[in-house]
Every structure is written in C-alpha cells, then in structure tokens.
Amino acid sequence: MKIYETADLIRNTPVLSSIIEERESVWMNPDLVSFELAAKDLELSMKDIDEAEERLNRFAPFIATCFPETREQGGIIESVLSPIPKMQEYINEKYQSALTGRLLLKQDSHLAIAGSIKARGGIYEVLKHTEDLALEHGLLSFQDSYEILAADKSRSFFNDHTIQVGSTGNLGMSIGIMSAAIGYKVIVHMSADAKQWKKDLLRSHGVKVVEYESDYSEAVLNGRRCSDMDPNSYFVDDENSRNLFLGYAVAAKRLIGQLKDQGISIDSQHPLFVYIPCGVGGAPGGISFGLKQLFKNCVHCFFAEPVKAPCMLVGMATGLHQNISVQDIGLSGQTHADGLAVGRPSGFAGSIMKPLLSGIFTVRDGHLYDYMRDLIEMEGIFLEPSACAAFTGPIHLNQYPETKKYLMENQLYGKMDQAVHIAWATGGSLVPEEIRKEYMGTYLKELITL
Numbered sequence: 001m002k003i004y005e006t007a008d009l010i011r012n013t014p015v016l017s018s019i020i021e022e023r024e025s026v027w028m029n030p031d032l033v034s035f036e037l038a039a040k041d042l043e044l045s046m047k048d049i050d051e052a053e054e055r056l057n058r059f060a061p062f063i064a065t066c067f068p069e070t071r072e073q074g075g076i077i078e079s080v081l082s083p084i085p086k087m088q089e090y091i092n093e094k095y096q097s098a099l100t101g102r103l104l105l106k107q108d109s110h111l112a113i114a115g116s117i118k119a120r121g122g123i124y125e126v127l128k129h130t131e132d133l134a135l136e137h138g139l140l141s142f143q144d145s146y147e148i149l150a151a152d153k154s155r156s157f158f159n160d161h162t163i164q165v166g167s168t169g170n171l172g173m174s175i176g177i178m179s180a181a182i183g184y185k186v187i188v189h190m191s192a193d194a195k196q197w198k199k200d201l202l203r204s205h206g207v208k209v210v211e212y213e214s215d216y217s218e219a220v221l222n223g224r225r226c227s228d229m230d231p232n233s234y235f236v237d238d239e240n241s242r243n244l245f246l247g248y249a250v251a252a253k254r255l256i257g258q259l260k261d262q263g264i265s266i267d268s269q270h271p272l273f274v275y276i277p278c279g280v281g282g283a284p285g286g287i288s289f290g291l292k293q294l295f296k297n298c299v300h301c302f303f304a305e306p307v308k309a310p311c312m313l314v315g316m317a318t319g320l321h322q323n324i325s326v327q328d329i330g331l332s333g334q335t336h337a338d339g340l341a342v343g344r345p346s347g348f349a350g351s352i353m354k355p356l357l358s359g360i361f362t363v364r365d366g367h368l369y370d371y372m373r374d375l376i377e378m379e380g381i382f383l384e385p386s387a388c389a390a391f392t393g394p395i396h397l398n399q400y401p402e403t404k405k406y407l408m409e410n411q412l413y414g415k416m417d418q419a420v421h422i423a424w425a426t427g428g429s430l431v432p433e434e435i436r437k438e439y440m441g442t443y444l445k446e447l448i449t450l
Helices: 006-011 016-020 034-040 045-068 066-075 085-094 118-136 146-150 152-158 168-183 195-202 216-227 242-261 281-300 311-318 347-354 367-379 385-396 402-411 413-419 433-438 445-446
Strands: 026-027 082-085 102-107 163-165 185-190 208-211 231-237 272-277 299-306 360-362 420-425
Touching: 006 016, 016 311, 026 066, 026 311, 026 402, 034 281, 045 146, 045 281, 066 082, 082 242, 085 102, 085 367, 085 385, 118 152, 118 163, 118 168, 118 231, 118 281, 146 152, 152 168, 152 216, 152 299, 163 168, 163 216, 163 385, 168 185, 168 195, 168 360, 185 195, 185 216, 195 208, 195 360, 208 216, 216 231, 242 281, 272 281, 272 385, 281 299, 281 347, 299 385, 299 402, 311 347, 311 360, 360 367, 360 385, 360 402, 367 385, 367 433, 385 420
Parallel strands: 102 420, 163 185, 163 231, 185 208, 272 299, 272 420, 299 360
Antiparallel strands: 026 360, 082 102
C-alpha cells in the first residue's frame, strides 16, 4: 500500500490536519442526504433486516437450550435501554456539555453470551451459516424447532466443520463461544491489541487462538488465508460481511419497543441522536443502517473513534475507504480501546454509510478512562474503556463549531429540549474483576498523556 502524500491529503481533506496531530476532532459528513434520496441506491433494505430478525427468532429455542441465561427472554439476545440522568447532569457540569433532552445508555455491554455488541452480528452470522448447512444436509427443516440442533447428532456433524475469524477481541469472543456451543471447531486469529483475558476466555471454551504481533488487518488476512485452505472452513469476514451487518441492524427494530415502553416518541419534533464506538465499521454501520430505515431523517447517527485509530473517519473523509489506513497518514493505530484498534476500515460499511452518517467524533484514550469512572460514580454501571467512546458525542455535540453548524442547518436548535440521545455501550460485562480494578487504578492517569 502506498504512503500518501500528507500535504495532498490535507489540501483535499482539511480535517486530517487535526487527525494527524492526534487532536480530538469532529468530522461532519458532507455526503449526508435525506433518507428518501439515499434509499434509492442502497443495496440493502428493510426486507433484509426483517429476514434477519425472523432467523434469530427461529434460533431462539436453540439459544435458550444452550445458554440458560437467555431463557427468561425466550432465547432472544437483547440489552436494556437505561436512562442515565445523573451522568447527563454530571457531564454538563464537569465538561460544560450543555446537553438537553434525555440521555440514555443502550447496554450492549451486557448482552448475554458474549458481553458485547458483537453478540449481535457475530452470533447472527454463525447462526446463518449453521442454518444453511443444516438445511443443505437434511439436519433441519423450517417446520422443526431449532432446538434439535443441540442434539449430539447435530454436534457430531458440525464438528467436521470449522469457523475462523480475525479479531481484536470481542468479535472473536462472540464467534468463538457460539460456534463452540454448536459443535464447530473454531480458530480465532487475534491481533496484538487483543487483551489476554479475552484469549484466555476463548481457550476455556475450547477455541484455538492464534496470536499475531501485528495489527487487526494482518490477523484478518492470515485468518482468511488459513480458512481458504480448508474446504470445510467458513471465514467470518468482519470487513465485508453482509450477514454481520444485518445481524447488527436488527437492534434497531428491537429499540422501537424499548423507546415506547419509556413513553418516548421519535419524530420531526423529537429527534434521536445515537453515538456508537467504531472499529472496522460493521457494528456501528449495521445499527445506523437499521435506525435510518426506521426513523429516517429523524435520527442522527454519529460514530466515535480513538485519536490513534480513526480508520472510518480517514476512509470516509478522503473517499478512499478501505484503500487507506491510519498508518498511511502516520498514525500508529495503537490504542487502549482494543475493540477499536483497527487501521483500515470496511469499505462495505463505509459505502453504505456515505449518504446516511451524520459525522464522526474522535477521543483520546485518557478520556475513555475518565468517562468510565464518571459512569461508575454516577450510575454504578461499568463499561470497558472502548465502549466509553460513545460519551464523546453527547459531551461535545454543543461544543464544536462544525456540530453547531449541523444543528443550525438541520433546524434542530428549537427541538433539542425534546431530543433523545443514546450512548451505545459496546462491551464490558465479561471483563474480569481484576482487570476492572486495573482500569480504575490511579496509575493510569500517570500512564496516559492527556
């Protein structure tokens, strides 16, 4: 891959000057258009999301059988939507955020089985592949209860098949845990950024973990190469998978009922702002795609990335998408936000987000720990540091000239008292207690330069 001339890139994309200097920034998407206009050219639609939801419903009996923690929900893997008024009051006071309306936390950090947002797309893709194989080989029909896939006969069949994936951590956990429960052999190719406890957890489920000293992209490349050598191996491609994307998109449909239960309506007078941490782009892209399908121009979707690895911002702002990495502009890609430590974005997700995404915030690692501590102190909720990137959006929405211009141009200023803001928490519930204590340790303040 060529190293791009920095001066040329900055001349065409001015926001890169602050990105290269690792300053917290915001990029507002100049290609955002009305949903009605964008929908004409989108390759996916609401029909695709509906089909994904139906498939998850078919697998619910199997999931409830294999994972007792999901039985109360009938095998549906879903997270709560929690008001966090104390956090909203605190960030307004501490960071002068001036955030009005209501701030909520979508706790995908506490999703059953995998403890992260990856329990949506990752698990869905494994289930989709499992259904395809089972139907093809006569193990299952659409008239059967999918609970039969938990039988020894089915497990013996799937044990002759392998699933592989490249991951910085959370995707690997969702793929590994579900695949092992079905009976597959599983190989997770993990980059240097992956936390040791995540590797240990996978191995405890019988998953083979292959470690690399390089970054996420290299783990994906090697994982794909190894999978291609085995005719019975299936590779989960986080960079280009439509199945992953649609698994995430189902979350938007589930959100409708949760908002209704809290007496919240989303319409032209009650706008919705959603802030989602972003790595390669599949999870936030899928969720945002689903939200735009449902709420159209009434929802405003923002991603949040670490200053050292803002791959989606760099790809979308330059228009180069997967053809440029953060390393090409001199950034290391190394961040404490392991789930977001991605150097090169998904071109697939970026192309779909091009007319739909409102913008992208960047955040320094040190502030991730600040927001983590703030949330624990105010609401008693723990998130892993990468998930706390979501708070950079509501904190800075009223502080950047670019975001103020966006609110003005979209005639939102008169509606902000009725706005709903959702910080989408992406991971944290499976973090071991000793690691949580490390995250809370005061030595981190000395370790990280703010």
